[in-house]
Amino acid sequence: MKRILVTGGAGFIGSAFVRWQLRRYPTTHVVALDKLTYSGNRDNLKDADPQRYTFIRGDVADPETVARALDGCDGVAHFAAESHVDRSLVGAADFIATNVSGVNTLLEQAVALGTKRVLLVSTDEVYGSIETGAFSEDAPLKPRNPYAASKAAGELFGAAFHASHNAPVLITRGSNTYGPFQYPEKVLPLFITNALDGLPMPLYGDGGNVRDWLFVDDHCSAIDLVLRKGTPGETYNIAGRNEKQNIEVARTLLQLLQAPESLIRHVRDRIGHDRRYAINDEKLRALGWRPKTRWEEGMAETVRWYQENEWWWRKIKSGAFKEYYARQYDHLLDG
Ligand code: NAD
Ligand code: DAU
Secondary structure, rough: OOOEEOOOOOOHHHHHHHHHHHOOOOOOEEEEEEEEEEEEHHHOOOOOOOOEEEEEEEEOOOOHHHHHHOOOOEEEEEEEOOOOOHHHHOOOHHHHHHHHHHHHHHHHHHHHOOOOOEEEEHHHHHHHOOOOOEEEOOOOOOOOHHHHHHHHHHHHHHHHHHHHOOOEEEEEHHHHHHOOOOOOOOOHHHHHHHHOOOOOOEEEOOOOOOEEEHHHHHHHHHHHHHHHHOOOOEEEOOOOOOEEEEEHHHHHHHHOOOOOOOHHHEOOOOOOOOOOOOOHHHHOOOOOOOOOOOHHHHHHHHHHHHHHHHHHHHHHHHHHHHHHHHHHHHHHHOO
C-alpha cells in the first residue's frame, strides 16, 4: 500500500500502528486523522518521522474531513474511538457519536471514494463475559456495557455496508492491549504510575476478573495482516492467549517495581463488571499470525517505559486527568 489512513492515530494503539507501518513499509505514506480528545496526544507520535506521515486534526464523524483524509489512500485502519468502559458508564453520548456515527461516516466516504480495504478495529468486549472456554467469531454479540454496545453497533454498520454496498470491510476483535503510551486511566498504566508515586492501586471488587493480555506491537502486526490479507466481510479475533486475574497483574507490577503489597487497595466494583474475556484466534493464526512478545518481556518493557518517560505521563496526570481521577476514585480518596 502506498498511502494508508489511520484514524485515531494519536491514541495508544493507533499511534503504535503508525510507527509500526513506518518501520515495516519504508515507501508507505501514512495519514493520521485524530480529533485529539482527552486521550489523543501528539506526543505519542514523537518518534515517527514527520516526512513520512501527515497529521490531520479532525472528527471521524465529519464527512468532509474524512473525505479529505481518505482521498488517495489504498486502505484505512479505523482506531478512532471513545475507548474507556468506566467513562461510558457515566455517559455514553460521545461513544455513540464516535463509535457508531463515526463508523457510519467513514463507511459512507469509503464507499464514495472506492477505498479498497476498510478495517474496523473492534474488541473482544462485544461478546460479553464468558465463564469457561472462548468465543469464536460466529458467537452472538452480547455487549454488557455502553462502550461495548457502541463498538458492537459500529461493527454491525460495517457488516451492513459489506452486505448492501459490497464495501470491503474487515473487522478485528482484539483483547486487552498493553504497552508504552497507554493513557493512564487504563488499569496497567494507572497502577504503574500510581505505584511510582507511592499511591494505591485501586483494584475493583475481589480482583478475580480475568482479562487476556496482548502486547501492543502484536496487536498492530495482527491488524496489519488482516488489513492486507484478510477476506472482506470477515471478522478476526486477536487473542493474547495470556489470561490473568487482575490481582495477578497487580502483583506482577509490584514485583517489577519493587513496591509493597500494601499498595493494593480493594475498592468498590465496576458496575456490571464483566468477569472474564476469552476469544479463540485460530482463524487469524491460519493466516500465519503469532504474537511475538511474551508476557514477562512485555510487562518489563512497559514498566521500564513508564519509569523512563515521566515527562509523558506527568503532563497528563497533572492536567484534566486529576478531575477524572477524583471523580472516579472518590471512594478511594475518602479512604
Ligand atoms: P485511545 O483512547 O488511546 O485512542 C483513541 C483515539 O481516538 C484518541 O487519539 C482520540 O483522540 C481519537 N478519537 C476519539 N474520538 C474521535 C473522533 N470523533 N474523531 C477522531 N478521532 C477521535 O484508545 P486505544 O486503546 O488506542 O483504542 C484504539 C481502538 O482499539 C479503539 O477502537 C478501541 O475500541 C480498540 N481496542 C482497544 C483495546 C485496548 O485494550 N486498548 C483492545 C481492543 C480494541
Ligand atoms: O478487552 C478489550 C478492552 O480492554 C478494550 O476494548 C477497551 O478499550 C480497553 O479499555 C480494555 O477494557 P477493560 O475494561 O478490560 O480495561 P480497563 O483497563 O479499564 O480494566 C481492566 C481490568 O482492570 C478490568 O477488569 C477492570 C479492572 N480495573 C480497572 C481500573 C481502571 C481495576 O481493577 N481498577 C481500575 O482502576
